[in-house]
Amino acid sequence: QVQLVQSGAEVKKPGSSVKVSCKASGITITRQAISWVRQTPGQGLEWMGGIIPIFGKPDNAQKFQDRVTISADESTSTVYMEMSSLRSEDTAMYYCARAREGAFDSWGQGTLVTVSS
Amino acid sequence: DIQMTQSPSTLSASVGDRVTITCRASQRVNSWLAWFQQKPGEAPKLLIYKVSSLESGVPSRFSGSGSGTEFTLTINSLQPDDFATYYCQQYNAYPYTFGQGTKLEIK
DSSP, rough: OOEEEOOOEEETTOOOOEEEEEEEEEEOGGEEEEEEEEEOOOOOOOOEEEEETTTOOOOOOGGGTTTTTEEEEETTEEEEEOSSSSOOGEEEEEEEEEEEEEEEEEEOOOOOEEOOO | OOEEEOOOOOEEEEETOOOEEEESSSSOTTOOEEEEEEEETSOEEEEEEEETTTTTTTOTTTTEEETTTTTEEEESSSOGOOSSEEEEEEOOSSSOOOOOOOOEOOO
């Protein structure tokens, strides 16, 4: 049984950074495709990027290319999403999701990131 | 980017009804099309993948069909637990993209 457990809610100032973690259990993440998806009332669900740890290099959506870093620590079965230069529009629920044959079949519980001065 | 457009945005129906939600892609997505159900405060839940494959544990009243750029999700004999928001998503090409959602409400 795949389970993805994310880190807790964050409140950040504009211009700062946030790092959200996603710890997997029930699987070895080495060959797993783990993505990050965010959800806002205005933009809906947005795929931000993903990583397959064995291949190393993540794939990011162009929109997030300059501000988002996705990484993985196989020793702790944890995938990370770090976003820099936060602005109010980045206030959202952030989810990690595992792709099985491309489809997101397992999701984390979500991490609410609030950006406010 | 491939744009995914769902219709309708809101759908009112009664328990026992059969409903259909449509999803149109701005380009062909081959068979790489999924449907999700989301309830308030919860993560999306995979219902259908590869256009018409039913995810394990999902009731058989849910079905998906379509090809190319037009796809449908059908729910037969609506149950109280089915009132939620539904999203389509293409995973044919980066960036993966989602429809804007269809909120299924009780009439």
